Amino acid sequence: MVKPTRVTNSIRVIREEAGLTQAELARRVGVTRQTLIAIEQGRYSPTLELAFQISRVFGVGIDDVFQYPAEP
């Protein structure tokens, strides 16, 4: 029933480098901590707007945070 997303992300690595906790990042982009955990673990694909918001918190481009692999 649940189709895994092909979108991957580097949120955890960048977040830890930035010294942010999950709770702090979640608060800054206006989602619950559980949603941020789901995004980090690839269990939920964020909306484009949320993806931009997350990237903006880190001060990097969206494709530095989110990756979509080429067709095999």
Add this chain to the structure above:
Amino acid sequence: MVYEERNTWASLLVTVVAMTVYVSVVLQQAAGGPLVDVVWWPIMLWTILGSIVLTIVVSILWGMLAGMRDPEGVGQSDQRDRDISRMGDRVGQSLLVIAGLGVIVLCAVEAPWFWIANAMFFGFALSSVVGGVARVVAYRRGLA
């Protein structure tokens, strides 16, 4: 567990309990006789009212307990909750359509009111349970 997931669990558990109680009371009233002779509507009405009240009470109590652990996030919901809710509604609605078609068929064959009302009632209940299970699975395993 987030606010909307708690509400989903509360609704799911209450629906299962309410339907179990409803079936038990109807069977008890029938006392081995024909089910169509049971005065079903007061039992159904009380089951519906009781389950609404119980869902609200369980949600409030659970929310109070959750609020003690996480006062800031207790009533928070976001885009993921809305996405999961929409998906659960879609899954549940398919059963409502089946129940609706069943009711039409029962009306066409002039089935007793007992069966017509209960087909719709169980359609609502099953829709709620299946939609709730889909939501819980999405919360636990992901919605990609």
